[in-house]
Amino acid sequence: MSEHDAAVDEVRAEVDARGVARIEIDRQHRMNALNGAATRTIMDALGEWSQRDDVRVVIIDGVGGSFSTGADVIDIAQTAGGNPTGGLDATQARGVISGGSELARAVRAVPVPVIASVDGPAVGIGASLAMAADLVYATERSYFLLAFINIGLMPDGGASMLVASSIGRARANTMALLGEKLPAAEAFGAGLLSGLVADRAALDATVDKVIGKLAGTSTSALRLTKAALDAHTMGDFEAALDRELDGQTELLQSAEFQAAMAAFAGSATS
Known part of the structure; x- marks a missing residue:
């Protein structure tokens, strides 16, 4: 089975007769962590739907008890394995972070409302994916986590702007600088969620x-209303992606991140 075929099996994308487009992430063996192939499948679907007049709403969902636990660290470790130094070079690092940036950009480029249906953890780029949606609904057992700092990285996928603009500076700093979970109930109270069930x-x-x-x-x-709201609330989105791209490219080459990857590789093989 090719990488593309595997990604199609793990990410289902379809549009029904009502014009309701749905993406389901089904990588349960990795708690719906996104590797490069799965990320490209999602972006391809969103890109196609953005050009279709019959699509009225898009839903992004994760099955099996997780929304998405972020970028697949195994995928990143395998990319780093191609470098004789055991780490990521500048080109590899920029390629890794570009995937998250382009994913968030693809969500925001959809001209009709995008709904994130969150059941379980939304971590790292998974949290960014959810927060890039227009409407976010979550179960009580869900949580949002920007754990980048714990492995020597920074938030990406637009999270540095999306979180702060939704829940305020103090709580955003707690999430991003301390790497602390934000339970769904607190996320709802802080204004990050459209609904809590x-x-x-x-x-x-x-x-x-x-x-x-x-x-x-x-x-x-719907399209004109979304565009008007975005013009007011998302004006710094592209600048945030640029800052994250530059910062994360540097951090992905750092000794701290390389040590974290080495520790992960050691635990995975032990």
Whole structure:
């Protein structure tokens, strides 16, 4: 099976007769962590749907009890393994971080509302993926985590802007500088979520209700309303991606990150 075929199996993307487009991440063996192939599959689907007039709403979901635990560290470690020094060179580092930036950019480029359906952990680029959506619904057992600092990195995928603009400077600093979890209940209270529900069944019912409302609304009105809101709230998004790209490219080559990767590789083989 090719890398592309495997990615298609692990990321399902389809559009129904109502114009409801859905992405389901199904890499349960990695808690829905995203490798390069899965990331490209998501971006390809979002790019195609952005050009289609019949798509009215997009849903991004993770199955099996996780939304996404972020970038697949095994994938990064394998990339680093191609370097004789055991780390990432500048080109490799920029390629790794570019994937997260382009993923967040692909979400924001969708002209109709994007819903993130979060059940379980949303970590790293998984948290960025959820927060890049227009509407975010989560179960009570979910949490959001920017754990980059713990392995010598910084938030990416636009998270440095998306978190701060949603929950404020103090709490964003706690998440990004201390690498602390933000439980769903606190995320809802802080304004990061559109809705908080008890469990997966309630999440599906809530998202279906929202889909029904959006699917019955003027698509032109949705597109123009989203564009107007983005113009006011997302003005610094591209600048944030540029800052993250430069900073993360440097950090991915650092001794601290290389040591973290070496420790991970050692634990994975022991």
